[in-house]
Each structure stands twice: as C-alpha cells, then as structure tokens.
Amino acid sequence: MFCLHKYSQKLFILLILCLINSPLQAALDIEIFGGGASQIPITIVPFVNETSLPQSISTVVANDLQSSGLFKMIDSDGLALHASEEINYVGWANRGSSALVIGETTLLLDNQIEVRFYLIDIAKQTQLTSLITTVHTTQLRTVAHQIADIIYQALIGEVGIFNTRIAYVVKRETSYILQVADADGFNAQPVIEYTEPIISPAWSPDGSKLAYVSFENRKPVVYVQTLATGVRTELANFEGSNSAPAWSPDGKTLAIVLTKQGGSQIFLINADGSGLKKLSKHAGIDTEPSFSADGQSLIFTSDRGGSPQIYRMAINHASGGLIERLTFEGNYNVSPEFSRDGKQFTFIHRNNNRFSVAVQDIATRQMQLLTNSQFDESPSFAPNDRVILYATEINGRGILSTVSSDGQTRQQFSSLEGDIREPAWGPFRSIKE
Amino acid sequence: MKKLWGVLMISMLSACASQTTQQAVEVEERLIGSGGVEQQASTAEGQGVNSNDATFHPLKDPNNILSKRSIYYDFDSYVVMNEYRALVLAHADYLRKNVNAGVLLQGNTDSRGSREYNLALGQRRADSVKNIMLLSGAKASQVESVSLGEEKPRAMNQDESSWSENRRTDIIYWGE
Incomplete structure (x- = not known):
C-alpha cells in the first residue's frame, strides 16, 4: 500500500513538473475525439x-x-x-x-x-x-x-463562456475551501474555509451569490454568501439536515432539502429565509432539486421507486403536483441538473459500477453517456449549454473535468491543486463586472 | 502526512478488527486518540487507561454484544440485515433499562455517486436503526439519528473493502 502511494505521488510530481516546464501549457489538458474536420x-x-x-x-x-x-x-x-x-x-x-x-x-x-x-x-x-x-x-x-x-x-454564432466563473470545493489536509475561479481554472479565490465539509455550491442566477452547505455546526446547514462583500446569511438551519440548495431562475426562491419532518424532502424557501413551503410528500429520499428554465418545474433524485431515479415535479400544485419519472435505464441515476434552455438535463448514471456523466433529452427521453470514467460526480452545464463541468478522480485525487454536451471534447483542469470536488458553473457575466 | 497514514492504517486495522476480536478494537480506539503510529508499541503493551481493569462496563466489555457499535449495509441499501438485528436489539434493550443513557446514530455511505444522495442515504441508514430501537422500547428522547453521508470516510481507499467499511451506521453513546 505504501509503495503504491509513493508511486502515485511520483506520478503526480512528474505531472506537475511537466506543467511547469511547458510554458504553453494551459490550466486544461485537452482531449478531442473526432470533430477535427469541422x-x-x-x-x-x-x-x-x-x-x-x-x-x-x-x-x-x-x-x-x-x-x-x-x-x-x-x-x-x-x-x-x-x-x-x-x-x-x-x-x-x-x-x-x-x-x-x-x-x-x-x-x-x-x-x-x-x-x-x-x-x-x-x-x-x-x-x-x-x-x-x-x-x-x-x-x-x-x-x-x-x-x-x-x-x-x-x-x-453562439455566446462564449470563457469570461465566466466556476465554484468548487478543495480539500487540503484537514481544511475544506470553497473557491471561485475563472472558467479556465486560473485566478482562484477562496470564498470560505472550514475544517468541516462544504458541499453543493450553487450560483445565484445573477452570479453575485453562492448558496452552499456547510457542516461547520456539526450538521448540514444551508448558507447564502454574497461574493463581493463576503457577507453571508443562514438560509436554512432547521432541525435535522439542511442541504441541496438550488436557485429558481428569477433568484427569488431556492429549493432546499430538509429532514425536519422525517425522510429527505424538498421545500421551497425565499432567498431571505422566509416563506418555507413543503413540496414533496414522499417519506423516503427526495433530493438534488434543479429548476427548469421557466421556473415551473423541478427535476430531482428520488428513491420512491426502490432505486434512485430522476423525476420531474410541477411546482404549481394547481396542476395537481404531477410527478413523473424521467430515467429508466439502470438502477442508479442521480444528481440531475437542467440545461439553461430546459431542453435536456445532465446527471450521473451508474453502469457496471462505473459512475459516468450522461445527458437526457426532455422531449425524446433519449439518454446519452458522455464519459466512461469510474467516479464522476456533480455535473453542471456551462451557461451556453455547450459544455458540462463535473468532478472525477484520478490516482485517488479529485479533479475537475469538462465534456462537451455532444461528448466530442473532454478536458481536465490540471492546474488546480488539492483534492477537488463539487463544481458548479456560474452564469454569464456582464462586460462591466 | 505520516500522521495521516498512521490514522489511515489504524482505521483499516480497526476495519478488520471489527470482524474479529473486540479486544483489538479497544486498543485501536485509544490509538486513534493518541494519534500516531509511534505510540502503537507502548499502548499495545498495556499502558492504556482501562486495560488493567478487572471488569468492563457492559458497553465496553469485549465479550458483550453492546461493545459492537457498527451496522453495515449493501450498496445503496438502508436495510438492517439479519446479522445485525441482535446487535441493534441489544442496544435498544440497554436503552430501555437505562433511561439516562442515550445514543447518537451516525449514518455513513461509501464515496461513490452523489454527495447529496449519500447524505440522504446516510440519514435513512441511521433512521432505520433508530426505528428498530424505538419499536423495541427505547424512547425517542434517547435516540438521535444524523447523517455524515460520504463526508467522513473511515477507510480511504477506492476498493470494495473500503467501500463496505464505509457503508455503516455507528452507535455512539452520550459522553463517549
């Protein structure tokens, strides 16, 4: 075991040296499959x-x-x-x-x-x-x-995503650091650092705030932090666990997951912490909500069918609170996130003990696997829906990767140090910002 | 780094030990507290706090089922398997007879898949143990269930032995 560890450490150092020695090396290692002709x-x-x-x-x-x-x-x-x-x-x-x-x-x-x-x-x-x-x-x-x-x-002929930002969590020794960096992985800035886990960062639609889950109070609590000022507020600290924040497209409401009434259930809460409203009634696990582009429905992970699958729920209960199952392939589909145009969603699909990034078209229900890695997590769309950012693992270390939503181009963020997880791609930025 | 590996080794040892003798677990718990491989020899030689005591508290007695504190699960399952029912029932019985005692149940999962789903799954694991305890006479005020999800793994490797070690609910008594 020790030998193995030393070996992977050497590999890692070698990798770092390669990066330092090649001046043209970007923060990204790029792998392109086909598509060269176009x-x-x-x-x-x-x-x-x-x-x-x-x-x-x-x-x-x-x-x-x-x-x-x-x-x-x-x-x-x-x-x-x-x-x-x-x-x-x-x-x-x-x-x-x-x-x-x-x-x-x-x-x-x-x-x-x-x-x-x-x-x-x-x-x-x-x-x-x-x-x-x-x-x-x-x-x-x-x-x-x-x-x-x-x-x-x-x-x-499409809007580019190079001047956008990403958020992610770095684990270094005993600390967890929530960071924001440019989309190419450079210019990383810490948002907050604790000795307890931080998970599930979520950008407000205007890019000014991050919601996230911190375990600093020995249990999961949802916070909202303004990036420019560093000021943060406790969004949800109810009895039990508070987690999985997702912003509505207008930024006024968040969907969160609470266990205060038993099970893990989805609630809506105003961005100022007021107006808590329960959405799901299932006694088991409902979690990882993500809003549709029109804000009228949520997709989420639920074990109501016996295995974790992705479902869609109408938010307006006037429509009967209709809940519909979306994924049927395999017995483990989790972490759904809508594309910004609402036409597809990305998620993690388990197949033969491999946890890979997939996309599914809402209208045709066609699923497509985009990666073939073993430990992918937490996929999120770039604001132009062209690329998906996700966490994966290489030699026991969490790293960030991207894959184009057609699966043709894959990249790794090699410049970011530490054990990295929980990425989230921020929205478009105004030129003035 | 060395320290980390020490703790890791101990975690792995304790993973094995939980399947074998409880005496070993006792020693390792103290080792974790002292936090280093260097101390292994001296502690193991009997300089630990309780090792010379003639009698054990029932919760600590390696021959008593109450000293067993972990319930293990299959992947993506929160069902308490038959082999762990006697263990959970014994703790429920202890709580029923000792109304001033109480437990924290910490649900854990392996590191694969979704962190949020695993947080919810860990909660279901802890809740499943809690439900059996409550049905067997423990009071709700004596049992609190929380989830650590995949965030606090005991075993750090990416292989089946580490994953199965991490799919676990731990029973921790108040004051421990």
Whole structure:
C-alpha cells in the first residue's frame, strides 16, 4: 500500500513538473475525439508589446478557443503584427488559416493598459470585429477571456463562456475551501474555509451569490454568501439536515432539502429565509432539486421507486403536483441538473459500477453517456449549454473535468491543486463586472 | 502526512478488527486518540487507561454484544440485515433499562455517486436503526439519528473493502 502511494505521488510530481516546464501549457489538458474536420483554422498572432506585460493576452485567447474543441490553432511563427501593417492574406490562406487575430497593447500611466484587438476573415479579406479598451494590469486575463468570447461569437454564432466563473470545493489536509475561479481554472479565490465539509455550491442566477452547505455546526446547514462583500446569511438551519440548495431562475426562491419532518424532502424557501413551503410528500429520499428554465418545474433524485431515479415535479400544485419519472435505464441515476434552455438535463448514471456523466433529452427521453470514467460526480452545464463541468478522480485525487454536451471534447483542469470536488458553473457575466 | 497514514492504517486495522476480536478494537480506539503510529508499541503493551481493569462496563466489555457499535449495509441499501438485528436489539434493550443513557446514530455511505444522495442515504441508514430501537422500547428522547453521508470516510481507499467499511451506521453513546 505504501509503495503504491509513493508511486502515485511520483506520478503526480512528474505531472506537475511537466506543467511547469511547458510554458504553453494551459490550466486544461485537452482531449478531442473526432470533430477535427469541422474545426475552424485560426491564427492568433502575439499582440504587439505584450511580452512586456505581466500576462500575455494572446496565449490566454488561444487556450480559451482551443479548449472549446471547435478551433484549430495555426502557428504564426511568433511574428507580432501591427494593425497598420498590410496583411498578407494569400500567405495566411496558404498556411491554412481562415481567421486571423491581431492585437496591440500600450502601457499607459498607473498600470493601465490600452488593448486593441481585431478579428480578420482571411478569405473575405475583411475585418469581422474589433475591441479597443483600457484595463488595469490585473485585468489582462479577464480582457483576454472577453476577446475569446467575442471571437467565439463572431465565428461560431453562439455566446462564449470563457469570461465566466466556476465554484468548487478543495480539500487540503484537514481544511475544506470553497473557491471561485475563472472558467479556465486560473485566478482562484477562496470564498470560505472550514475544517468541516462544504458541499453543493450553487450560483445565484445573477452570479453575485453562492448558496452552499456547510457542516461547520456539526450538521448540514444551508448558507447564502454574497461574493463581493463576503457577507453571508443562514438560509436554512432547521432541525435535522439542511442541504441541496438550488436557485429558481428569477433568484427569488431556492429549493432546499430538509429532514425536519422525517425522510429527505424538498421545500421551497425565499432567498431571505422566509416563506418555507413543503413540496414533496414522499417519506423516503427526495433530493438534488434543479429548476427548469421557466421556473415551473423541478427535476430531482428520488428513491420512491426502490432505486434512485430522476423525476420531474410541477411546482404549481394547481396542476395537481404531477410527478413523473424521467430515467429508466439502470438502477442508479442521480444528481440531475437542467440545461439553461430546459431542453435536456445532465446527471450521473451508474453502469457496471462505473459512475459516468450522461445527458437526457426532455422531449425524446433519449439518454446519452458522455464519459466512461469510474467516479464522476456533480455535473453542471456551462451557461451556453455547450459544455458540462463535473468532478472525477484520478490516482485517488479529485479533479475537475469538462465534456462537451455532444461528448466530442473532454478536458481536465490540471492546474488546480488539492483534492477537488463539487463544481458548479456560474452564469454569464456582464462586460462591466 | 505520516500522521495521516498512521490514522489511515489504524482505521483499516480497526476495519478488520471489527470482524474479529473486540479486544483489538479497544486498543485501536485509544490509538486513534493518541494519534500516531509511534505510540502503537507502548499502548499495545498495556499502558492504556482501562486495560488493567478487572471488569468492563457492559458497553465496553469485549465479550458483550453492546461493545459492537457498527451496522453495515449493501450498496445503496438502508436495510438492517439479519446479522445485525441482535446487535441493534441489544442496544435498544440497554436503552430501555437505562433511561439516562442515550445514543447518537451516525449514518455513513461509501464515496461513490452523489454527495447529496449519500447524505440522504446516510440519514435513512441511521433512521432505520433508530426505528428498530424505538419499536423495541427505547424512547425517542434517547435516540438521535444524523447523517455524515460520504463526508467522513473511515477507510480511504477506492476498493470494495473500503467501500463496505464505509457503508455503516455507528452507535455512539452520550459522553463517549
């Protein structure tokens, strides 16, 4: 056992060394299955003067785009290019590039940087979009994520998720730390730290607050914490266990799970802790509620059929409080979360002792397995529904991974240290934030 | 790190021991309290607090079923299996005869699947033991059931022996 442990430790150290030694290594290890033919070939030219900045913008943009699995990076040979220079369209086309990203940075007073960026369509020989903005040096990663989102939207036609945030829990020695990081795993900030477990972080729809479950009072209690101020309130501390918070789409209500009346039952509670209302009446386990996009129904895990399965419940009892079973494959389907458009949900499906990420279409009821790992947990959709973030385990250590909702691209967050679990993807952010 | 492995080793030892002799469990409990492999030799040689006592309290007597404190389960099950019924009934009987005693029942699960579902499952496990105790004459005020879900594993490995060790309700008497 000790030998095994030493072995895995060595592997881990080796992995870390690899990361340190390769300057282009992003926070993500990317695995792409197929789909290569439909990737857009793009060249990200190093931004003028960015080598003198504390953070290169073009490498962050390139890593972001690459992580989507939808772009193929065409090398620029490291040539920085001024916007005023003539563009050799034929030369870039011959290299196989169909889009070109160029940019300039200018250091102003007080650590302010002017950033200019242009996206060029090489075939049409036109400029597709551009951005000129001034940011503080500490905001260079953020502006790079914004640029990647602009490129993604211009070329893919959907809203990008690079300038969003994720929350997750890190276990280090005897402490549990709830953290928030950029979607690429960088810029991690602690939200709260305790020596007792923290589980089930849930973003408010506006991204300003996190609800979570802490065991600091020797039992599970639900808290809501405002990220900007650090101020937190006790949302639910009733007799017994309080857990599984989920925000309604309007942010006014949360669904929570309480055992105060026996069993684990779903309740609604106002975001200020008032107006507790019981939703489920089953005496066994009802847990892990997730709201539909219109806020009119919940999906949740229940053992009412003898094994944990996913059910849907109408919230408005005028409709009879109809409860309908959604999953039928296998005898263990848990942790459902609706996509933001409400058309599908992701969950954990157990098959031959493997716990893997799956999605199911609400209308067709078609289930699709997206991973083949052994210990996947806690899947959550990116705000554009294109990607699912989940926790898994490698060499006994919890790590975060993503899989595209079509199963084509998988990635691991290798830069985050510690034993990581319970990820939740935050909502879109406004540019001003 | 060394300390962690010490505790882990002890946890695993105690996992094995719970199936064998209770004397070993007694020793290991004290070891966990002293928290290090280095102390194993001296404690095992009999410098522990109670090891020289001629008689044991019934809850501590290794020959008494009341010294057994763990009920184990199948995956995703909260059914108290027949082999553990005598154990639960003995504790219920003790509570009935000792009205000033009381227990905390802690339900645990293995680490696989959903943390929230496991929290609820651990509660059902503790509740299932509580229900048998109440039906057998213990008072509700003597029995509290809580769940630790998969959050406080006793065995840390990802294999069947660790998982089955962690699918467990522990009976802890007040003051222990």
